[in-house]
Amino acid sequence: MEALVEPIQEGRESPIGRRLVASALPTLSPAMLVPRRPRARPPFPLSDPSAHFVYFARNGIYALARLWGLAGKEVLFPSYFHGVELDALLEAGARVRFYPVDRRMQVDPREVVQRIGKETAAVYLIHYVGFPGPVEELAAICEERGVRLIEDCALALLSCLGERPLGSFGHAAVFCLYKTLPTPNGGVLVLRHPPAIRLPEGERPNLASTVGPMLASMLQRLELRTGHLGRAIRRGVRALGAAVRWRAAGHVPTGTPSFDRSQVRLGMSPTCRSILDAQDYARIVERRRRSYFHLLGRLRSVAPPVFGELPPGVCPLFYPLQTRQKARVLEALRARGIEAIDFWGRPHRQVPWGTFPDSDHLRRTIVEIPCHQDLDPPTIDRIADAVVEAMEEVG
Numbered sequence: 001m002e003a004l005v006e007p008i009q010e011g012r013e014s015p016i017g018r019r020l021v022a023s024a025l026p027t028l029s030p031a032m033l034v035p036r037r038p039r040a041r042p043p044f045p046l047s048d049p050s051a052h053f054v055y056f057a058r059n060g061i062y063a064l065a066r067l068w069g070l071a072g073k074e075v076l077f078p079s080y081f082h083g084v085e086l087d088a089l090l091e092a093g094a095r096v097r098f099y100p101v102d103r104r105m106q107v108d109p110r111e112v113v114q115r116i117g118k119e120t121a122a123v124y125l126i127h128y129v130g131f132p133g134p135v136e137e138l139a140a141i142c143e144e145r146g147v148r149l150i151e152d153c154a155l156a157l158l159s160c161l162g163e164r165p166l167g168s169f170g171h172a173a174v175f176c177l178y179k180t181l182p183t184p185n186g187g188v189l190v191l192r193h194p195p196a197i198r199l200p201e202g203e204r205p206n207l208a209s210t211v212g213p214m215l216a217s218m219l220q221r222l223e224l225r226t227g228h229l230g231r232a233i234r235r236g237v238r239a240l241g242a243a244v245r246w247r248a249a250g251h252v253p254t255g256t257p258s259f260d261r262s263q264v265r266l267g268m269s270p271t272c273r274s275i276l277d278a279q280d281y282a283r284i285v286e287r288r289r290r291s292y293f294h295l296l297g298r299l300r301s302v303a304p305p306v307f308g309e310l311p312p313g314v315c316p317l318f319y320p321l322q323t324r325q326k327a328r329v330l331e332a333l334r335a336r337g338i339e340a341i342d343f344w345g346r347p348h349r350q351v352p353w354g355t356f357p358d359s360d361h362l363r364r365t366i367v368e369i370p371c372h373q374d375l376d377p378p379t380i381d382r383i384a385d386a387v388v389e390a391m392e393e394v395g
């Protein structure tokens, strides 16, 4: 059955077609840079008293592992993961033991419980794509067994289980801001154990790490709003940058797959605060949910997602389309101007192909379709049209 799944070739990235229709991430508007009072009290975790702001989530994971003294201790870890979160734990000296994740991205708490032993210091749970894992069950079990629970909410900012925010169940949680919001960088570590500890402030990132991604995001927004003119300007700026050999000296890119120890003390760029204060969080959740429903309505029978229901409170990060023709679907979508992403396509050295077949299946089949707050209903319709065409094209 696995042989039917088309492999993705290393390093193969299909270009975006003539015009960008939908970006993978929400974009930045200049108005968001104007300092202001927040619209309302920012939601969890942004206003949590224990919130510690970092450059990216991996730094929070590393800091947590050091703070809790996880070096040499066992952490139960899901078999399906990005890679950099695991590397952050490993770099801090933790030992990991994997538990399975099924083809629907579901974790069976019994699989975790049966692996808890004398050596186990913590359980690591990832809330995939904003959809809650079995966090209530695991929080209860961890409490009972004297084991700490870490919630990885890198993909689940603003998401709730019913009324309660994800990241508020465990002893600690990490969040990534720049996947959901148009900040150039940013992550949050929330600590319940020990409750009242202040971690040292992170180092200030250099200007290139702030200005470069912000400019790129604003140019992308311009292209999305103005079409050909914006695309020409964006190209012009890029060409100019290349011509004068402008190098973003010391720019620390986000979204990279590898952990870099030399960056662990890096904090969030101060500009991110203005951007955070400018956000209408209730609207972001509402728009993401509306877009997900819209895509679900249009695509359920043609390109079903992993999560066929959208429970109340969930803030979806993207529409996780599942296809056995991943590489070709990605290519067809990108040719139509949709910035679709190969989600977690490559395995980590610690979990080679064949170790957990269900996780392999997910790695081979999930395509990330944007459903973020910038996308209005006509654009969501264009995305759905592109997906339908792409699915027809690949058969």
Ligand SMILES: Cc1ncc(COP(=O)(O)O)c(C=O)c1O
Pocket (backbone or CB within 6 Å): 055, 056, 057, 058, 059, 081, 082, 084, 085, 126, 152, 154, 155, 175, 176, 177, 186, 187, 254, 255, 256
């Ligand atoms: C589940 C998960 N945890 C942690 C991270 C690390 O996030 P960051 O890039 O902010 O360090 C990622 C990155 O994609 C992730 O997918």
